[in-house]
Amino acid sequence: MSFLNNYAYYIGAFGLIFIGLYIILVKHNLIKVIVGLGILDTGVNLFLISVGYITKGTAPIFSRPGIYSERMVDPVPQALVLTAIVIGVAVLALALSLAIRLYQHYGTLNLRKIREQKW
């Protein structure tokens, strides 16, 4: 069980990433694909956080007494994740607004039925 304890976050993160990829590849409905993109984003963010996480670690604030640098979590991945969340929100918002337009044009969100553009 120690393996699970040590790597629980990584297993969870890559589980989410693969669930997201599976949804994007398999589902026909655009809304479901967008949900898949959201899950993929969440998985990537969780992975980035767990790269810098220490079990029972605290925030890296040096002015508080009684806290040592070995117990602090790495703040850089958290800063990265904040940025990545904002980018993910922008992409999802754009995707949803495109989905509305797509529905207005075709009357369906089924991606298998929307095949005007071909090689």
Added chain:
Amino acid sequence: MVNPVLLIAVPLGLAFAIPLFALFWKDAAKYISPVALGFNLVVSLLLLPKVLENPIIVSIGGWQPPFCINLVAGPVGVLFSTIIALVGLLVSIYALDYIKEGATEKYHMLYLLLLTGATGVVLTGDIFNLFVFFEILCISSYALVAYLRDKAGIESAVKYLIQGAVGSSLLLIGIGLLYGQFGTLNMADIAEKIASASPISLFVPMVLLITGLGVEAAIFPLNAWLPDAHSSAPSSISAILSGIAIEVGLYAVARVVFTIFGAQSFLLFLALLGILTLLVGEMCAFSQNNIKRMLAYSSIGQIGLILFALAIATSYGVTGGLFQLVNHTLSKALLFLAVGYMIYRTGSKEISSLEGMGKKMPLTCLAFTIGAFSLVGLPPFIGFPSKFLIVRAALATKETYFCVLIGLALFGTVIEGAYFFRVVQVLYFKGEKSNPGRKEAPVAALIPMFTLVALILVVGIYPKLVTDVLDSAASELLNRLDYIRSVLG
């Protein structure tokens, strides 16, 4: 001395100021992008002679690398920012008259953001910053592909967005893995520490980074979005997407392979991928009836050729690849701009509907013909010296592998010649003989087109103008130790 930060800060600030200006004066929006890009062009040209001697490293926040976010304005970065500013300026002049419908201020804002993102990608020295600027570029291009809000545009934008978003997620996982191993995001610092890591633990992040960036660079088999997106966007945007966005993706791939990983053993595979991309692109382009789709597939082919040339990884090869990149940017932008008004006048994208255009729009057709000849590689246009350098570099390696591949590349060029000459024939020699009324493209479109024609001719006749810059850019890409030393001191 000018600070390279201005290359990013000024267009970014002006881009977000556009909606404010548009509140008071609707037409202000379209004049801001030329101003911002003109400023970028002047700054880049001022920086160019300085960075040829010494790359300029800008540390933001007063910390020293590797603890700060830094910009590396080396020969490669400033070469690319010059090209981006130049083509961006010309296309924004073209758009003054071309973009009339819809929410024009949003178009101009997104356009400026796209070019800011591209400039940021080529100048940054921090791999997470590269991701952020890449996303700025990608998100604004998704929105711009859908700008016309027609059926085709929306469908292609959705395709482009899904593939692009998956690609960016892979890129971010790769960056996370690198950070987990080395504890740094500075590209030079990663490159320095990478020598001590085991090759197996580097393979996964490298594959993730190249796949993620390869989606935007349209490397086969990650390029399914490109023909749709480039053919359904407004023509001014197609010119920017084909001329700048995919080149920036290719720059990022080259930076990752050459500078960060120094992956010599991976280059043969990339050369093979390049030739595959080239052949697939040219063959698909040959069978198209839609002219914009044909140009989009031809972009895939050109990207393949550039990737192949970069993967030769000798000084001649990389110089040739960068030269071909300049050629493709100028020629393909010219082709899309010319085609934009031909489609506007005829109302159809079919090649057959362009019959007799040589008499109706002689200047536009002349520009198209010159762009096509330059892309195929006829002298005295810029395409000739660039393709010549690539062939020479491949033969100079004296390896059977590269000699066979360059043979295939030349075969691809023959196909390319075939479909471009077919279009030129339709323009001039098909259709009724009677002389219909001339209706030329407006002056705001002719000025950028003929500036591009002039550049193609001048550089083609006198390649020495750019070869010095290209040589030092190639040596920056190939000598990763110099890069590391110049950044970390």
